[in-house]
Amino acid sequence: xxxxxxxxxxxxxxxxxxxxxxxxxxxFLEPHYLENFVQAILDGIGGAxxxxxxxxxxxxxxxxxxxxxxxxxxxxxGAARVxxxxxxxxxTPAASNLIRKRGADGGIILSASHNPGGIDEDFGVKFNGxxxxxxSEEVTARIFEATRAIRAYRILEAHDVDLSRPGTRELxxxxxxxxxxxxxxxxxxxxxxxFDAIRAMIGGGFRLVFDAMHAVTGPYATEILENRLGAAxxxxxxxxxxxxxxxxxxxxxPIWARELIEIMSAPDAPDFGAASDGDGDRNMIVGPGxxxxxxxxxxxxAANAQLAPAYAGGLKGVARSMPTSRAVDAVARARGMVxxxxxxxxxxxxxxxxDGRITLCGEESAGTGSDHIREKDGLWAVLLWLxxxxxxxxxxNALMEAHWREFGRNYYSRHDFEGIETARAEALIDDxxxxxxxxxxxxxxxxxxxSAAEFDYTDPVDGSVARAQGIQVQxxxxxxxxxxxxxxxxxxxxxxxxxxxxxxxxxxxxTDVQEALSSVIAAAHEIxxxxxxxxxxxxxxxx
Numbered sequence: 001x002x003x004x005x006x007x008x009x010x011x012x013x014x015x016x017x018x019x020x021x022x023x024x025x026x027x028f029l030e031p032h033y034l035e036n037f038v039q040a041i042l043d044g045i046g047g048a049x050x051x052x053x054x055x056x057x058x059x060x061x062x063x064x065x066x067x068x069x070x071x072x073x074x075x076x077x078g079a080a081r082v083x084x085x086x087x088x089x090x091x092t093p094a095a096s097n098l099i100r101k102r103g104a105d106g107g108i109i110l111s112a113s114h115n116p117g118g119i120d121e122d123f124g125v126k127f128n129g130x131x132x133x134x135x136s137e138e139v140t141a142r143i144f145e146a147t148r149a150i151r152a153y154r155i156l157e158a159h160d161v162d163l164s165r166p167g168t169r170e171l172x173x174x175x176x177x178x179x180x181x182x183x184x185x186x187x188x189x190x191x192x193x194x195f196d197a198i199r200a201m202i203g204g205g206f207r208l209v210f211d212a213m214h215a216v217t218g219p220y221a222t223e224i225l226e227n228r229l230g231a232a233x234x235x236x237x238x239x240x241x242x243x244x245x246x247x248x249x250x251x252x253x254p255i256w257a258r259e260l261i262e263i264m265s266a267p268d269a270p271d272f273g274a275a276s277d278g279d280g281d282r283n284m285i286v287g288p289g290x291x292x293x294x295x296x297x298x299x300x301x302a303a304n305a306q307l308a309p310a311y312a313g314g315l316k317g318v319a320r321s322m323p324t325s326r327a328v329d330a331v332a333r334a335r336g337m338v339x340x341x342x343x344x345x346x347x348x349x350x351x352x353x354x355d356g357r358i359t360l361c362g363e364e365s366a367g368t369g370s371d372h373i374r375e376k377d378g379l380w381a382v383l384l385w386l387x388x389x390x391x392x393x394x395x396x397n398a399l400m401e402a403h404w405r406e407f408g409r410n411y412y413s414r415h416d417f418e419g420i421e422t423a424r425a426e427a428l429i430d431d432x433x434x435x436x437x438x439x440x441x442x443x444x445x446x447x448x449x450x451s452a453a454e455f456d457y458t459d460p461v462d463g464s465v466a467r468a469q470g471i472q473v474q475x476x477x478x479x480x481x482x483x484x485x486x487x488x489x490x491x492x493x494x495x496x497x498x499x500x501x502x503x504x505x506x507x508x509x510x511t512d513v514q515e516a517l518s519s520v521i522a523a524a525h526e527i528x529x530x531x532x533x534x535x536x537x538x539x540x541x542x543x
Contacts, residue, residue: 001172002157003076008032014040014147016140018345020126022112025062028123032153038070038108039153041127042077044143045106049078054098054128056090056181057110058216058250058279060117061243063088066110066125068160075172076154082174085181088163089241091216091280093369093377094185096132100373101184105130111279114251114366118244133350133374137464140347182223189224189380192310192372193387201390202230207270210382211260214238214246217276220379229386250277252284252366252378253543254291265289271395272386276378281346282366283378285385287396293513295325295412298362300403301384302331305360307391308384310372319352321345321363322455322470323482323498325412328362334407343457343469344484350374351461364414364498365543401509408504411516415539416486417495417530425485425493428533432471432483439473445522447475473527478502481524495534497524514542 014021014037021037028034042048055070057063067088074082083102084090090098092109099107112124127135127143135143156172169176202208208231212218218239225231237259238246249256252275264273264286273286285292292300302318305311319340320328332339340358342348346369349361353371362368367376385396392399439452451474457466470484482498499520503509514521524530531537 003172004155004157005152006032006035006155007152008036008150010148010150011036015144016126016135018347019113019134020109020124022115022122022124025119025121025123028062028066034066034069034125035073035153035155036150037125037147038073040143040146040150041108042073043146043150044139045127047077048074050080051105052081052083052102053079054083054090054095054102054104054107056085056088056095058091059087059089059241059243060110060112060123060245060278061119061121062123063110063243067163069155070108071161071171071176072156072158073154075158075174076156079174081177083177083179084163086163086166086178087181089181089216089219091181091185091220092375093280093373093380094181094220096128096373096375097185097188098179099128099130100132109279113279114249114277114282116245116249117278121244128375131350131354131374134345134347136347136350137466182219185220186223186228188372189383190228192380193308193383194390195229197390198383198386199229201386206272207232208235208272208274208386209260209263209270210236210273211252211257211275212236212239213248213250213252213257213275213277214240214242215250215276215278215280216241217280217379220280221276224379224383245278252277252282255541255543257284260284260286261291272389274382274385276382277366280378281376283368283381284366285382285396287400290397290400292396292400293325293412294362294366294368295327295364295410296400296403297381297385298324298368299327299331299407300399301368301381301388302328302360303335303403303407304388304392305384308387311359311370315359316356317352317358319349319358319361321348322457322472323414323484323496324362324364325410325500326480326502327407327410327412330407330410340460343455343466346376348457348459348466351459355461357460364412404509405506408502409509411501411503411511411513413499413513413517414543415497415499415521416541416543417497417534417536418540419492420495420534420536422493424533425495428495428528428530429471429483429485431533432528436471439527442527444526445519447477447479447519447523449527450474450476475520475523479520479523481520481527483524483528495530497528497530497539499524
């Protein structure tokens with residue numbers, strides 16, 4: 001085994017986003033591309049010498065090869081140990097748990113989350129810190145600077161490490177520990193929830209279906225839902241992780257999880273439906289004939305979390321990303337809890353969790369989590385829902401109805417305009433930014449603008465400031481529009497337009513969501529001049 005130092009040059013475009021570096025797989029396959037970024041990670045965190053890392057991912061195309069490269073680079077850079085999931089598999093929540101449980105110095109996660117996989121689709125690499133959460137803004141900046149200064153990377157010349165079975169191997173003086181990717185996570189879940197109550201509910205005839213979307217949560221859901229909680233065999237569908245996710249798009253929403261929606265819309269629908277995404281950190285909840293919006297799900301969990309053993313003492317506080325609907329704010333006000341609004345990106349919840357200011361947090365893009373780890377956690381959200389249903393004896397639909405009657409309904413939708421030429425998308429935001437001070441009092445589509453401002457965030461723990469995190473436009477009658485450009489895509493720009501309307505009349509709780517939001521949608525197009533800047537009149541995705 002020979003350590004090599006390979007000369008290289010900086011590669012443009014390696015600035016990590018809110019969830020690491022995501023590009024088309026073929027970009028990562030280019031010479032030195034992966035190696036440059038991995039070396040930048042190791043340099044950006046102050047070196048790998050004597051450190052312990054966790055490694056794994058969602059099993060998408062190129063993960064197996066990338067894992068072997070990262071192991072050889074970690075060894076050549078002097079790492080003491082790498083704990084890697086069997087087959088290079090680890091859901092993002094499981095990786096976060098393993099980092100925390102084993103006291104690791106961080107972890108490298110191979111995933112592009114909910115993006116499609118395959119040689120012509122997407123790949124991603126991100127670094128999580130010692131707290132188990134995504135790298136802080138400071139660390140991310142150091143990694144980016146390292147990508148611009150790199151002149152060489154270090155890698156061990158060696159054969160592949162056997163990752164097919166648990167056990168310990170040696171690689172150039174570094175210990176490679178291959179672990180069961182499910183065991184530690186399943187043990188954590190069993191300690192958080194009342195498995196006996198859930199098991200009794202399922203044993204009493206409660207039927208559920210979970211769509212793993214041929215992504216990483218298949219083995220986790222099978223072990224927990226079927227093996228430990230007694231759900232019928234086959235309740236977990238599409239349970240085998242595949243490099244291309246079976247040709248599907250592993251994003252748990254009604255568009256891409258159509259199979260689940262069809263099952264839950266049938267006359268003999270199960271009592272509960274759920275799905276998770278590529279790396280296991282997002283979730284979708286469905287009742288018979290009823291999709292639960294992620295913002296509503298967060299609010300329901302905040303209102304009822306105390307029914308699960310881990311949260312029986314109540315919640316310290318809650319947090320949501322700024323674009324997420326204000327449904328959870330209403331719960332916090334009623335329960336006397338503090339509610340924080342943060343920029344988009346799970347890393348911003350980390351300080352609040354570490355400082356003990358919040359217990360529960362979530363975002364509109366189907367991510368929900370708590371202080372048990374430092375990532376959003378799809379299967380955890382499913383289990384908390386099941387625990388609440390078991391404790392209340394209510395079905396999903398009845399629970400939602402009771403929630404709206406107590407707190408009101410926040411009609412909410414996100415419209416995504418994808419693949420916009422970056423310059424056009426930035427021009428739209430710049431134009432709107434330049435008109436903010438003139439918007440209050442403006443009438444658009446029958447709605448009046450009450451206020452308009454760009455969202456800047458000052459972290460209450462460390463005082464760090466994140467500027468220009470999205471534009472908020474408040475409308476009369478509880479309406480709200482948020483516009484921001486997303487950093488999770490791999491080509492062009494995605495304009496995300498978030499739309500919200502608060503309804504307190506129970507007779508209007510069952511209007512079609514897009515119809516209930518029609519005036520807010522029209523106002524958003526008029527105020528932001530979407531068609532003028534993009535040529536688009538309709539979004540690519542309504543979530």
